[in-house]
Amino acid sequence: MIIITSLTVMVIAVYLLSIITDVFFIESLDEIATRWKLPSNVSGASLMAMGSSMPELSISMFALLRASGESSEVGAGTIVGSAVFNILVITGASALAHPIQITWRVILRDILFYVVSVLMLLFMFADGRILIIEAALLLSLYAIYIYILFQWRRWFPEAEEDSSNSDPVAVEEESAANDEPSNIYEHVTDGIIRAFSLLTGDIRRHYIRTFILSVIVIAGISYLLVENAIAFANAIGIPPLIIALTVLAGGSSVPDMIASVIVAKEGRGDMAIANAIGSNIFDVTIGLGLPWMIILVTRGMAINIGTGDLWISTAVLLGTVFILSAMLLIRRGLGKVEGSILIVLYVIYILWAWLGH
Numbered sequence: 001m002i003i004i005t006s007l008t009v010m011v012i013a014v015y016l017l018s019i020i021t022d023v024f025f026i027e028s029l030d031e032i033a034t035r036w037k038l039p040s041n042v043s044g045a046s047l048m049a050m051g052s053s054m055p056e057l058s059i060s061m062f063a064l065l066r067a068s069g070e071s072s073e074v075g076a077g078t079i080v081g082s083a084v085f086n087i088l089v090i091t092g093a094s095a096l097a098h099p100i101q102i103t104w105r106v107i108l109r110d111i112l113f114y115v116v117s118v119l120m121l122l123f124m125f126a127d128g129r130i131l132i133i134e135a136a137l138l139l140s141l142y143a144i145y146i147y148i149l150f151q152w153r154r155w156f157p158e159a160e161e162d163s164s165n166s167d168p169v170a171v172e173e174e175s176a177a178n179d180e181p182s183n184i185y186e187h188v189t190d191g192i193i194r195a196f197s198l199l200t201g202d203i204r205r206h207y208i209r210t211f212i213l214s215v216i217v218i219a220g221i222s223y224l225l226v227e228n229a230i231a232f233a234n235a236i237g238i239p240p241l242i243i244a245l246t247v248l249a250g251g252s253s254v255p256d257m258i259a260s261v262i263v264a265k266e267g268r269g270d271m272a273i274a275n276a277i278g279s280n281i282f283d284v285t286i287g288l289g290l291p292w293m294i295i296l297v298t299r300g301m302a303i304n305i306g307t308g309d310l311w312i313s314t315a316v317l318l319g320t321v322f323i324l325s326a327m328l329l330i331r332r333g334l335g336k337v338e339g340s341i342l343i344v345l346y347v348i349y350i351l352w353a354w355l356g357h
Contacts, residue, residue: 021052025051025054102333118318128304136289
C-alpha cells in the first residue's frame with residue numbers, strides 16, 4: 001500500500017510542479033527581468049535558470065533539513081541526476097526532433113564553467129563532508145559566471161545574441177497560449193491553472209504576488225516529493241539516492257525537455273543545448289551551494305554526505321559533458337545519430353543505477 005500511495009503522490013507532485021513552475025513561477029521571473037531591465041543573457045542564466053531549477057533547489061533544501069540532514073544525499077542526487085538527464089536526454093531528444101547547429105563560442109564558455117563546477121563536486125564528494133569554504137566556492141563560481149555574462153557583449157560586440165538568451169518554456173507557453181483544451185489531460189491542466197490564477201491574479205500585473213505564492217507552493221510540493229520518495233525507496237528496499245538520481249531527477253526535468261523539443265522543432269535547437277548547460281551550472285553551483293551554505297551557517301557544522309554511488313554518478317556526469325563536447329566539436333552540432341546515442345547512454349545509466357542494487 002505504501003508503494004502505491006507514495007508513487008501516486010510523486011507522480012501527482014511532479015505534474016503539479018511542472019504547471020506551477022512553467023506557467024506561474026517562470027512567468028513572474030520573466031516580468032521581474034523586464035521591469036529590472038536585465039540583459040537577456042543575464043536574466044536567462046540567473047532568473048530563468050532559477051525558474052526551471054526551482055524544483056531541484058527546493059528538493060535539495062528539504063532533503064538537507066529533513067532529520068538533521070540524514071537525507072542530504074537525496075538532494076545532491078536529484079541535482080546530479082537532473083544534470084545527467086539534461087545533458088543526455090534533453091540534448092538528445094532535441095537533436096532527434098531537428099538537427100542542431102551551434103554557436104561554438106557560447107557553448108564553449110558554458111561547457112568550461114560546467115566542467116569546473118562538476119570537478120569541484122567530485123573533489124567535495126570524495127571525503128563525504130561539505131565544509132563552508134566549499135559551499136562558498138560554488139556560490140563564487142556562479143557569481144563569476146554571471147559577471148562574465150554581463151561583460152560578454154562588451155568583449156564580443158560582433159557576436160549575435162546568445163542562443164541561451166531565450167527561455168524555451170516561454171516559447172512553449174506562447175505557442176500553446178491560444179490552444180483550447182482538447183482532452184482530459186488538457187482540461188485538468190487548464191482547470192488547475194484557472195484555480196491557481198484566482199490566487200495570483202494577472203501574472204504580469206501581480207508578478208510579485210505570483211512569485212511569492214509560486215515559491216510557497218513549489219516548496220510544499222517538493223517537501224511531499226522528498227518524503228514520498230524516501231518512503232517509496234524504503235518500501236521497495238533500495239537506497240533513496242537511487243530514486244533521487246533517477247525518478248526525482250527525471251521527473252523534475254521533464255518540463256524542460258518538452259519545452260526544449262518544441263524549440264528544437266522550430267529550428268532553434270542550439271537554444272535547447274545552451275539552456276540545458278546553463279541550467280546545469282545553476283543546479284550545481286546554486287542548487288547545492290545555497291542550501292549547503294544556509295545549513296552550514298545556521299548549524300555551524302560540516303554536512304556529511306554519502307559517497308559511493310553519488311561520486312560515481314558525478315563522474316558519469318563529467319563523462320557525459322566530454323561526450324557531448326566531442327560530438328559538438330566534430331560535427332559542430334548534433335544530428336539524429338548523435339541524439340540517439342545520447343538517449344541510449346541515458347538508458348544504460350538508468351539500468352546501471354537500478355540493477356546495480
